[in-house]
Amino acid sequence: MSVRVYVPQDATALSLGADAVAKAIVGEAQRRGVEVRLVRNGSRGLFWLEPLVEVETAAGRVAYGPVRVPDVAGLFDAGFLEGGRPALGHPLSLGVTDEIPYLKKQERLTFARVGITDPLSLDDYLVHDGYRGLKHALAMAPADIVQAVTDSGLRGRGGAAFPAGIKWKTVHGTESAQKYIVCNADEGDSGTFSDRMVMEGDPFVLIEGMTIAGMAVGASRGYIYLRCEYPHAHRTLNAAIATAYARNCLGADLLGSGRSFDLEVRLGAGAYICGEETSLLESLEGKRGQIRFKPPLPAIKGLFGQPTVINNVITFASVPVILDRGAPYYKEYGMGRSRGTLPFQLTGNIKRGGLVEKAFGVTLRELLYDYGGGSYSGRPIRAVQVGGPLGAYIPASRFDVPMDYEEFAKIGGMVGHGGIVVFDDSVDMAAQARYAMEFCAVESCGKCTPCRIGSTRGVEVIDRLVAGQQPVKQEALLRDLCETMTHGSLCALGGLTPGPVLSALNHFPEDFKRHAKAAA
Amino acid sequence: MKGQLQEQPIRPMPAARPLAAAERVKVLEVTARLRTLPGALLPILHGVQDALGYVPPGAVTLIAAELNLTRAEVHGVVTFYHYFRTAKPGKQVLQLCRAEACQALGAVALEQHVKRRLGVDFHGTTADGRYTLEPVYCLGNCACGPSLMLDRELHGRVSADSFDALVGVAS
Numbered sequence: 001m002s003v004r005v006y007v008p009q010d011a012t013a014l015s016l017g018a019d020a021v022a023k024a025i026v027g028e029a030q031r032r033g034v035e036v037r038l039v040r041n042g043s044r045g046l047f048w049l050e051p052l053v054e055v056e057t058a059a060g061r062v063a064y065g066p067v068r069v070p071d072v073a074g075l076f077d078a079g080f081l082e083g084g085r086p087a088l089g090h091p092l093s094l095g096v097t098d099e100i101p102y103l104k105k106q107e108r109l110t111f112a113r114v115g116i117t118d119p120l121s122l123d124d125y126l127v128h129d130g131y132r133g134l135k136h137a138l139a140m141a142p143a144d145i146v147q148a149v150t151d152s153g154l155r156g157r158g159g160a161a162f163p164a165g166i167k168w169k170t171v172h173g174t175e176s177a178q179k180y181i182v183c184n185a186d187e188g189d190s191g192t193f194s195d196r197m198v199m200e201g202d203p204f205v206l207i208e209g210m211t212i213a214g215m216a217v218g219a220s221r222g223y224i225y226l227r228c229e230y231p232h233a234h235r236t237l238n239a240a241i242a243t244a245y246a247r248n249c250l251g252a253d254l255l256g257s258g259r260s261f262d263l264e265v266r267l268g269a270g271a272y273i274c275g276e277e278t279s280l281l282e283s284l285e286g287k288r289g290q291i292r293f294k295p296p297l298p299a300i301k302g303l304f305g306q307p308t309v310i311n312n313v314i315t316f317a318s319v320p321v322i323l324d325r326g327a328p329y330y331k332e333y334g335m336g337r338s339r340g341t342l343p344f345q346l347t348g349n350i351k352r353g354g355l356v357e358k359a360f361g362v363t364l365r366e367l368l369y370d371y372g373g374g375s376y377s378g379r380p381i382r383a384v385q386v387g388g389p390l391g392a393y394i395p396a397s398r399f400d401v402p403m404d405y406e407e408f409a410k411i412g413g414m415v416g417h418g419g420i421v422v423f424d425d426s427v428d429m430a431a432q433a434r435y436a437m438e439f440c441a442v443e444s445c446g447k448c449t450p451c452r453i454g455s456t457r458g459v460e461v462i463d464r465l466v467a468g469q470q471p472v473k474q475e476a477l478l479r480d481l482c483e484t485m486t487h488g489s490l491c492a493l494g495g496l497t498p499g500p501v502l503s504a505l506n507h508f509p510e511d512f513k514r515h516a517k518a519a520a
Numbered sequence: 521m522k523g524q525l526q527e528q529p530i531r532p533m534p535a536a537r538p539l540a541a542a543e544r545v546k547v548l549e550v551t552a553r554l555r556t557l558p559g560a561l562l563p564i565l566h567g568v569q570d571a572l573g574y575v576p577p578g579a580v581t582l583i584a585a586e587l588n589l590t591r592a593e594v595h596g597v598v599t600f601y602h603y604f605r606t607a608k609p610g611k612q613v614l615q616l617c618r619a620e621a622c623q624a625l626g627a628v629a630l631e632q633h634v635k636r637r638l639g640v641d642f643h644g645t646t647a648d649g650r651y652t653l654e655p656v657y658c659l660g661n662c663a664c665g666p667s668l669m670l671d672r673e674l675h676g677r678v679s680a681d682s683f684d685a686l687v688g689v690a691s
């Protein structure tokens with residue numbers, strides 16, 4: 001009888017040697033004449049334990065990690081395939097996977113299957129409740145699907161947090177022969193990887209979510225705009241889409257419904273600005289990714305001038321569970337106006353980095369210390385950047401704020417895409433502020449002046465401020481510049497770059513005086 | 521030579537080097553395959569870069585003609601996106617992450633080490649033609665940085681030593 005062994009094919013697991021481990025396990029099994037069935041699953045999101053190898057046993061799946069190639073023979077010696085007591089005593093043994101506290105305490109709705117199933121097996125997907133949401137949706141009137149999404153309280157998970165149902169309703173109510181569903185998979189924010197994990201670990205959930213959107217608003221065509229920095233996700237998505245077509249889950253008369261939906265992946269080309277929805281649409285049309293004026297909204301005039309639903313990966317991937325279990329089920333999670341769950345990503349200088357899906361309301365402190373275990377370096381955590389390169393730096397005094405869109409806005413921060421980048425006390429916050437301006441200068445689309453010119457001037461002003469050249473004047477100038485960028489930029493890139501700059505300046509002013517002091 | 525430069529008359533940009541015959545065949549093969557897609561230009565530029573390793577400036581006129589666009593439109597798109605390169609790269613492309621999550625784990629120091637070891641700055645190709653070094657802003661490996669991608673292969677927790685081992689630098 002062959003034993004099922006899971007070795008993730010997630011990009012992070014691969015970056016730590018998962019392929020070599022998988023090969024070593026297969027080779028060792030052959031040498032010993034035992035049969036194993038290797039499954040390349042997505043990651044459970046416990047990245048400090050990758051490559052995390054799991055074995056199916058009578059007691060459930062048992063995990064070992066982080067496994068390196070030289071550990072493999074020892075695991076066989078300990079009888080890890082039988083899952084008996086000696087194997088559980090192995091130094092790499094983590095016990096039953098589902099009982100690992102980091103996982104057990106999570107509330108996985110969107111990530112329910114990630115790391116558990118074989119991402120490319122449609123049968124696995126179906127066994128684990130896949131396509132139940134779409135089947136329900138196909139039995140509903142389109143307006144009722146939109147209403148369910150509205151009632152769930154789901155807000156855009158890409159960062160802007162706009163209610164998804166409102167967007168869908170506008171597209172639903174706009175007459176047109178051709179409408180589009182566009183998935184923003186240009187996950188460019190540093191400190192985020194939840195989109196990537198879904199695309200690599202459970203691609204069918206994204207396909208199902210987009211198909212439901214198509215049924216809801218009457219769109220027959222969808223595009224996934226994927227950043228080209230994700231070659232693994234690209235391969236997985238294309239393979240999953242091919243399977244979905246072959247099994248009649250996409251294309252004409254899908255699932256025998258008489259409805260059709262076509263889906264295709266398009267690659268970006270390394271421009272951060274293309275994560276902004278109108279830039280993304282320009283790029284999809286084959287143009288420079290320069291942002292558009294709004295209005296008209298993409299919901300009315302979007303891709304190729306047609307009504308378009310544009311949402312990010314996690315937003316679409318959250319739709320199937322809403323249609324399957326019902327809006328009230330989803331809405332039960334969360335706090336205030338932030339309903340449901342958000343996959344938080346613990347990154348940077350963190351001991352136990354990974355993915356934590358929790359209902360809104362969890363505090364930064366719980367995420368950083370209960371889950372994350374403090375910094376990777378072992379030094380005190382000094383600042384965290386939440387919400388990507390445009391998110392504010394949060395000092396330790398604010399770690400008790402709950403993760404909630406409105407509560408975070410009150411302290412001048414943003415939850416964004418749920419990425420949390422941790423810095424220890426060796427960080428130079430003036431350098432981080434400078435980097436924020438530099439990044440904006442590199443990535444500006446050039447359409448509006450505050451962003452295009454302001455970011456370059458911002459780098460220069462910070463350099464002078466840090467060098468101690470008329471510091472009082474420079475600081476006033478920097479604040480003035482930030483105000484111009486905030487209020488005068490056309491989109492969030494120029495408009496939010498002052499967030500990290502000013503939060504660094506306000507919470508860590510001493511870092512801007514360090515060099516001047518040293519010179520004096 | 522500073523101070524000895526003669527003022528040059530303003531001249532239009534020199535014409536791009538004409539495409540080699542083999543490159544021309546590849547470009548035409550890609551455009552023929554993808555030209556009917558809605559918004560075909562990006563897929564075509566990806567196709568050309570996948571086939572040739574770069575988008576030769578000499579291909580701009582050809583692509584423009586095939587898609588019924590102006591040279592300026594195609595040139596504008598090629599130069600807007602960081603990913604498209606207009607010079608032939610080395611045998612392997614090494615993308616080093618510069619973003620915040622990697623910075624928090626020493627990416628700035630690693631960047632200096634990499635540049636010193638390879639003897640090139642960003643966008644440069646090593647003297648032996650082996651590596652082209654490019655900056656990248658996030659590879660989505662933020663819990664296990666610093667990260668780099670060598671061709672399409674992702675590497676996490678990169679240190680100066682593991683970098684040297686990866687590129688086979690004799691110490």
